[in-house]
Amino acid sequence: MKNNKYIITAALPYTNGDIHIGHLSGVFLPADIYNRYLKLNKYKSIFISGSDEHGVNILIKSINENTSPVNIINKYHYMIKKNLKIFKISLNNYFRTSNKIHKKYSLKVFYKLYNKKFFIEKATYQYYDKLYNLFLADRFVIGICPICNYKEAYSDICEKCGNVLKIGDLKNPISILTGKKPVLKKTINLFLLFKKKYIIYLYNKYKKLKYNNKILKYIYNFIKIDINKRSITRDIKWGIFIKKIKKFNNKVIYVWFEAILGYISSTIDLSYKRKKNYIKYWKNKNTKLINFIGKDNIVFHTLFYPIIIKNYNKKYIIPNYINVNEFLKINGKKISTSKNKAIFISKFIKYLPNYIDSLRYTLISEMPINKDSNFTWDKFKNNNNSILIGIFGNYFNRIIVLLHKKFNGYIPNNIILTKYDKYILNKVNKFINKINKYILKYNFRMAINEFINISRIGNKYLSITTPWKEKNNENIKRSLYVSLEILKNITKISYLFLPYTYKKILKILNINKNNFINNNIIFPLNHKINKPKIIFKYITSNKLKKIKLIFE
RNA sequence: GACGUAAUAACUCAGUGGUAGAGUAUUGGUCUCAUAAUCCAAAAGUCGGGGGUUCAAAUCCCCCUUACGUCACCA
Known part of the structure; x- marks a missing residue:
């Protein structure tokens, strides 16, 4: 065994559907190959991931399908877990953020930062759906863009003219859930501070670690455009409730604040399962932590994670490298789980095992x-x-x-x-x-x-x-x-x-x-091999036609 | 709108200053051990457009066009 230890992480897939070929190509396969390479070369490594099971999308989906969020995450968590296994992704642990261990750990981190007065409170107005008693994420309110008059602009951004909108700007706002007009309601939330000095420090650190340009430029942009806080609590009824803080006990932790800690809680879970302390890895300077992610969550890994974890316990390491992939398209079109435009893994396994x-x-x-x-x-x-x-x-x-x-x-x-x-x-x-x-x-x-x-x-x-x-x-x-x-x-x-x-x-x-x-x-003397067998099956033009019919 | 990334053969891409490259597809030949597979060869490109720097530009600089991405309550 060699001295360096590795922690390999694959971004947590969101559990509002099965995983599709984009998850494999962008995150799980690169992580898997890297981990297999480490294993082949006798390095010690743990490879972890898990389901990201909170957030507003799952809640909305459960409302639309007239079921509970728990039913949704149970259905997809086990499906994803099984499919990753069939695709031989060499994970050591595939965990889930709805698990007690994860909740307990996330809250511990959250409370500690709260007590250190690391968050600030801020009041904002937010659209509210009276029928469902639900604050609506900006994306779930559509209306007419005040700038270009596009009819289906989101309440935070108009996709047609590209302008960023402030809450309340939208004309004729409508809740996607009910089709009715939501009201604006005042709410107080907690915000995580992005101190400019620290972002600059991280930028230089990442530069030294030879992170790729994509990430460096992304962070550089953050320095320039003066982002200083991000909301880390949400007014929804699905997630990890902040019970111990009276003022916020009906709110949940913003999903990415806790999901990013899923790698660590997954490690805690693995330690219980194997009766061996793997958390040591996270606090060992010599451990190499490598995140494999898609380009959609750079900010959570490069800024959220270090800010959160270093303020919780500065012994925790930050990633030595973050491998960011772009997106895989199908026939030139973007993949979308929620719009059902994807090649889902369960379907692939069913028809092309x-x-x-x-x-x-x-x-x-x-x-x-x-x-x-x-x-x-x-x-x-x-x-x-x-x-x-x-x-x-x-x-x-x-x-x-x-x-x-x-x-x-x-x-x-x-x-x-x-x-x-x-x-x-x-x-x-x-x-x-x-x-x-x-x-x-x-x-x-x-x-x-x-x-x-x-x-x-x-x-x-x-x-x-x-x-x-x-x-x-x-x-x-x-x-x-x-x-x-x-x-x-x-x-x-x-x-x-x-x-x-x-x-x-x-x-x-x-x-x-x-x-x-x-x-x-090494072949022993007089070694005899077995009879030849076909290892790959031919795909005829006819079969291709059938495949296209099934999947397109 | 701001910022970013890209544009090279029919397709997918490699190529960061020195005579344009690979794989696939196509065409021709070859082999017969092999899942009509191998191997050899041909054809195929004003390197998005325009300007500049240089003895020399796909490569560096500027402008333009097109596509894609991100933009602080989606994850």
């Missing part, structure tokens, strides 16, 4: 690293057929079949390598180094691309050495031996990207944990 790794491949190779990227079923088919079958699966199959035809499945040994063999193996090594480099730079797209390139080298080597028509037995042995060496490397790396395939390959190669010595696959 044998294509989990194919989807993982496409989502990794299309990961929205620098800018929004696009998913199409044609790409999915193409990747599956041309890359996974044509290049990778085919290469694997060729070797296995040849080994059976030439040596009855026994692995050749006592080989003397030629210069060319050594050149090829050396080249493969260079690609492995590249893959490692790309992973450490969070460029998983390039990493998986280089991974496929190793199979390309292998295919080329085979077509040059042509063991199927070679007469000299030593040459055949050598060719297949070198091919197997390449295949060993591919196998090892497939653990990072394609977990199902990895297991299938191990089975066909007839090896288990005992064959791994110092991280290398």
Whole structure:
């Protein structure tokens, strides 16, 4: 085991629906690959996430569906948890913010900051729905924009002209819930102070830690536009109630104030489950904390989190790196859970259970690293057929079949390598180094691309050495031996990207944990491999048509 | 409106001052161990438009166009 410890976090998905391919591509897959890389290289790591189960959206959804918020979160929490498992996301703990442990911890932090007088009180006017006895978030009130007269402007922003509106500006406001006019009602809430000095301090710190430009510029913007406080309590009936403070005991903590603490409460939960103290990780200077998030919640990780946690207990660490991804689109259109425009994971698993790794491949190779990227079923088919079958699966199959035809499945040994063999193996090594480099730079797209390139080298080597028509037995042995060496490397790396395939390959190669010595696959003398089996399934044009019908 | 990000072959992208690159798709050839897969080759680009700096610009600077994102009670 190496000295550095890691905490890997994947942003908590909001539990108002199933997770979709955007969650996987933007957050869970990058985090998963990174964590798998750490495990493969014998680092100590914990990989945590959980469901974000509070907030006004879930409340609204429960009202619309005539059910309770608890029913909603129960339905989706277990669904998401199961789906993450099926996609082999290597989480150590998937927790939930409605759990007692989380509530207790969040309140502890909240009360401490309150007692330190870290919050300020401020009165504001807020739209209020009398029928439901509910304060309405700005987004749930629409009306006519006072500037451009757009009819469906939100009460805080008009999406047509882009102007930011103040509460009360909107003409003819209507509650989305009831279709009736809401009233403006005064309310007192608590606000978290964003001290400019501290933001500048964080900015410089992040710069030193080599956070990416996107984040630095985002924070720089915060310094410039003089944001100094954010409301951290809400007037709704769903969330973590602030019981102990009389004045606010009918209000809840703003969802992101507590959700951001979910990583820590998830760790507390893990500690109970395993009877081992993982909270130490959070207070150890040598721990590397890496957050994987989407671009929609930069502010909570870069500003909320350090402000909250350092004032609670300054021993807690802040992230060494925050990996921010953009959004994945489908056929050029934005994904939306609430508008039901997404490829949901449950549906994918139902109709295409044998294509989990194919989807993982496409989502990794299309990961929205620098800018929004696009998913199409044609790409999915193409990747599956041309890359996974044509290049990778085919290469694997060729070797296995040849080994059976030439040596009855026994692995050749006592080989003397030629210069060319050594050149090829050396080249493969260079690609492995590249893959490692790309992973450490969070460029998983390039990493998986280089991974496929190793199979390309292998295919080329085979077509040059042509063991199927070679007469000299030593040459055949050598060719297949070198091919197997390449295949060993591919196998090892497939653990990072394609977990199902990895297991299938191990089975066909007839090896288990005992064959791994110092991280290398070692075949014992006279080792016999199993019969070849198809590891990827072909997608015909007909099948593609059917898929499109189901999902589009 | 403010701020930010981007624009490179049909598609997806790599390329931060020195003769335009890769994969996919297309076309031709090759192999026959392999899931009509491999391998080789061809064709394909005024690097969004305009101006500037430079011996030299996809790359640096300025202006414009287009797309996308963020903008302090959505998460």
